[in-house]
Amino acid sequence: PVQSQRRLAAIGEKVYCTPGYAAPITVLDAATGKVLKTFAGTERTMEFVFDDGTLFAVIGDQTDTLGIAQGGPLRDSEFPARTYGPRIRVTEKPKNTIIAIDAESGRVLWRIGQAATDGYQGGSLAVRGQFVAYATAKELVCVDRTTGRQRWRTPAPIVLQDRIGIGGAGVSLVLSDQAAYLADSQRIRAFSLSDGSELWQGEAVLNHHKPPDVFLADGLVWSAYFDGHDPLTGKIVKRLTQKMTGPMGHDRCYRNRITERFYINTKTGGSDFIAFDGSVEFPNPWVRSTCGIGHLPCNGLLYCGPPACSCCNWVMLNAMNALAPEPGLKSSAQPIPVARQVRLEKGPAYGAAASDASRPAPDDWPTYRHDPGRTGVTKAKAPAKLKPLWQAKLSTRASAPVVAAGKVFVAEVDAHAVCALDAADGRLLWRYTTGGRVDSPPTFYCGLVLFGSHDGWVYCLRASDGVLAWRFRELPDRRICAYEQVESAWPVCGSVLVKDGVAYFAAGRNSFLDGGIFVYGLNAKTGEVLYRQHLYGPYGPDGFPIITSRISSGVGIDGCKTDILLTDGKFLYMRHQAFRADLTPLKPEDPRPPHLIPSPGFLESIPHHRTFWTIDRVIRYDIPAGHQAAHGDILVLDGQQFYEVRGYTPARISPFDPRQKGYTVFAGVYREVDKTLVQKRGRKGRKRRPRRLRIRSVAEERWTASIPLAGKALVLADQTVFVAGTPVAFPPDDLWAAYEGRLGGVLCALSAATGEKLGEVRLDAPPTWDGMAVAGGRLFVALQDGRVLCFGSQ
Structure with a gap:
């Protein structure tokens, strides 16, 4: 569910989270894990946003992310005996309340619910300056961050037809200083943040099991994978291309990422970097992250959680990894120097x-x-x-x-x-x-x-x-x-x-990491080197990893x-x-x-x-x-x-x-x-x-x-x-x-x-x-x- 990924925030030396499905918002010391504070009345928080000392929380029922019905209930578990955790409440019409809380004192600043949040779309809560916005099944709503009073409400019916049977799909809502950008399975729409008037529409595409991309980077609004729109007119002023898009038949089941220099997607099944200026493309099919959560570019590194996949498991990195760029790397296949001395x-x-x-x-x-x-x-x-x-x-x-x-x-x-x-x-x-x-x-x-x-x-x-x-x-x-x-x-x-x-x-x-794998055969009695082999990549003539044949191992890449x-x-x-x-x-x-x-x-x-x-x-x-x-x-x-x-x-x-x-x-x-x-x-x-x-x-x-x-x-x-x-x-x-x-x-x-x-x-x-x-x-x-x-x- 998309909401479960919006229950964790690291702010300074504190971590805000819900340490349980129905648990209240809790503050932990980031270094020790000691509980510093628990916010009363926030039990059954489905998601929250922290912004400038204020917590904005959605409390109530889990909203549907399976696409069976707009605003419908979450699908029940396969197991009849609920030993592994509490039963998720199933309701025909989920009800939610949005509250604002002063993070220092715990005082509730305002609360809205009932008709105002009817049909709330999970994962859509967004905050920018004095504006708090969210999507319902039929409308886009904006309220004042200080008072909770409605600033505007505009028709914006959600279309999620393509998500039927695909868990985790939903809408994306991103705010800039001038506009709100809302994307569903078919289109991205821009609305004026001041009055809610519609500015433009463009194409949108769902990610695999996840909401569509809406990114603000390089002065543009990015959607439908590679379309860079003018923020106020919607005109496509830049379109990226990606040469290597296999071996996987679909993106990973988590969101793509973006930085000031790179669009990071998962077309190859891994972590692929496409430069905005078109100068370079770094496909990395050998590293992916945890399903539903995805990789995180931060601190000059790429953080990847442990995956639980069969895809390319002969070469895919295990466990939690923090990866750094190789200095001076100009192409994927460029040899990585490793100084060797017996x-x-x-x-x-x-x-x-x-x-x-x-x-x-x-x-x-x-x-x-x-x-x-x-x-x-x-x-x-x-x-x-x-x-x-x-x-x-x-x-x-x-x-x-x-x-x-x-x-x-x-x-x-x-x-x-x-x-x-x-x-x-x-x-x-x-x-x-x-x-x-x-x-x-x-x-x-x-x-x-x-x-x-x-x-x-x-x-x-x-x-x-x-x-x-x-x-x-x-x-x-x-x-x-x-x-x-x-x-x-x-x-x-x-x-x-x-x-x-x-x-x-x-x-x-890994044959793609740190210059590759070095295999040795030594005289067991003396330590003398008899044989050695260096495994790096491999890469094809195009400079990209080599896609395997189905006859050898199924869809994947060569490597080990x-x-x-x-x-x-x-x-x-x-x-x-x-x-x-x-x-x-x-x-x-x-x-x-x-x-x-x-x-x-x-x-x-x-x-x-x-x-x-x-x-x-x-x-x-x-x-x-x-x-x-x-x-x-x-x-x-x-x-x-x-x-x-x-x-x-x-x-x-x-x-x-x-x-x-x-x-x-x-x-x-x-x-x-x-x-x-x-x-x-x-x-x-x-x-x-x-x-x-x-x-x-x-x-x-x-x-x-x-x-x-x-x-x-x-x-x-x-x-x-x-x-x-x-x-x-x-x-x-x-x-x-x-x-x-x-x-x-x-x-x-x-x-x-x-x-x-x-x-x-x-x-x-x-x-x-x-x-x-x-x-x-x-x-x-x-x-x-x-x-x-x-x-x-x-």
């Missing part, structure tokens, strides 16, 4: 630590997810009836464990350290501290442990005592802030892939993000990006076998309804439900057989309520099928030309078992599936308890043959994401509170 620092254990005799035992777990294929599967056994043998407490949250040579190697993620524990009793043997987070466990190889850090270095230690053998970095010592800590602009994942004596890893975040690497024995993979052993990238059309691909990345710990782990050749744009056999929250792979935790089925609209459906473990047999011709149907059942599907996969279901938890960790040990997570429980007085870890965790053992439940253990804290290992007849579990547990036979 820094190989040799420690006391250099040359004397490695031993070919120090190889892992058959029942060890020597690397992340057990093996270089990251299968999460071992032939080692662990008892289904588990008895706690020991626990060790680390200083911060623990990574997944690795077990080899009688030791448990685990990273203290936020303390920048790697520890070795005695596998027999959990006793701390040694601890090594780096200059940044270590997000995943090290790899054991020939008496060495190798790992990367977010400080940009890769480390090699002697496994017996943690003494440094060597460390390597080639990229500059440039730092950024990440999750309340300082780290390199080119971080390295903790888990390093070792294949045939070569340690492979990637430094960076970093992740923990894996190998099938022949090729190396970083998500979908494939390399040969010398790090030569495979071309998109080059054949490669299916392999494990976590679409959000191995380390993303919070799945949502458009992320999934799968077995495929590429990450596909299309939502895989019904097309791809494997699409779980987390997955282990045993040859053609796989086991996965299923919650949300990845889809565009996939309601999933764990209170009603619950989570399951799905066991299946994977296979691919050939390309087939399918008959696609268009709107209203009209047939369209058949097209050839890409290679897709199917699965034969072996069994499905319901589990009383949201699965966060999964391993297959011989004939037992172990799954751990947080309990599916929603206490009415504390709905977030399980999500926030206050209900602990659950560990279940299932028969790999039948799915029968063999055992269950309660955990005092939730497990670390993907945080289990089996070795030497024992099960090791890392917890989010920093503990490492060891279970064995009773």
Whole structure:
């Protein structure tokens, strides 16, 4: 709903907001979050505007933004049980009151409602100087900011025919010193701010799921994407052009933005900058923002919230990002200079630590997810009836464990350290501290442990005592802030892939960011550079990102993000990006076998309804439900057989309520099928030309078992599936308890043959994401509170 985005204002050192759907306007200290003031009588505020010490608030019913009927009610939820929040009131004719409040004293200055606000259009409240304006279904109304008395009311019927079934669409109302500009789904109209007389009309276009653009910039009024109107006559005096408008078929579901120099839209599916003078165009399909809220140009930066999309997820930035412009950049494809200098620092254990005799035992777990294929599967056994043998407490949250040579190697993620524990009793043997987070466990190889850090270095230690053998970095010592800590602009994942004596890893975040991704292959024993590859862009001859073919991955752009690497024995993979052993990238059309691909990345710990782990050749744009056999929250792979935790089925609209459906473990047999011709149907059942599907996969279901938890960790040990997570429980007085870890965790053992439940253990804290290992007849579990547990036979 458009109104929900108008409930937050940052003014100086204070934040004004409604901390709940029906909550009153509340003032918070911007630095501490402490409640400074609550305005009585503002409960059920739907939106507000702060201007020059006065709050103007719309109080009452949520107004329709779904386009089913003008002024109609908000559509009800899919879920009958309203556990996640209060029921939104549904009324046939929403009623609203507009009030003005002195922000300092809280005194109500004036109030208007009833007939004066009948048919109020959500999101239309606007303030400029002494004028307060808003739109109803039939009129544009202006009142005096001091008294609330009507200045004028003029006919302005709203047309929103194109928004039927499109949530979030509405009107836009913007005021200048001379005029009020009102836009709906068809036209923009200008009205004199002094008397309400109509000045001119022009074309308007709805944004995708959002109101139309009305911008005042560069001395013009902008509407219909690229039309720059004279503010008083409406004459189009400038029209922008945009060369790259794909791969997406529509804009993002949030508002466009404008600055003094750039029109910022989302035609490519990302964040696209078009200069007003026509000198340059910067399409950025690899970065978008939170649905409904959008990106924010401010402080010389572009702020982008976390998106929850499947579109281009193989290259789209995750999380909240603040992006700065590259100095001197004149085109998108211009190479970004990154000064590179090999820094190989040799420690006391250099040359004397490695031993070919120090190889892992058959029942060890020597690397992340057990093996270089990251299968999460071992032939080692662990008892289904588990008895706690020991626990060790680390200083911060623990990574997944690795077990080899009688030791448990685990990273203290936020303390920048790697520890070795005695596998027999959990006793701390040694601890090594780096200059940044270590997000995943090290790899054991020939008496060495190798790992990367977010400080940009890769480390090699002697496994017996943690003494440094060597460390390597080639990229500059440039730092950024990440999750309340300082780290390199080119971080390295903790888990390093070792294949045939070569340690492979990637430094960076995204092939379009900070000069790209830098992939290395080092001699694991000496740190010598054997192979290197630089991934930047890619960009086409036109200087813009390259749109992928549908055959390779669906609609999107070429490019990639970093992740923990894996190998099938022949090729190396970083998500979908494939390399040969010398790090030569495979071309998109080059054949490669299916392999494990976590679409959000191995380390993303919070799945949502458009992320999934799968077995495929590429990450596909299309939502895989019904097309791809494997699409779980987390997955282990045993040859053609796989086991996965299923919650949300990845889809565009996939309601999933764990209170009603619950989570399951799905066991299946994977296979691919050939390309087939399918008959696609268009709107209203009209047939369209058949097209050839890409290679897709199917699965034969072996069994499905319901589990009383949201699965966060999964391993297959011989004939037992172990799954751990947080309990599916929603206490009415504390709905977030399980999500926030206050209900602990659950560990279940299932028969790999039948799915029968063999055992269950309660955990005092939730497990670390993907945080289990089996070795030497024992099960090791890392917890989010920093503990490492060891279970064995009773």
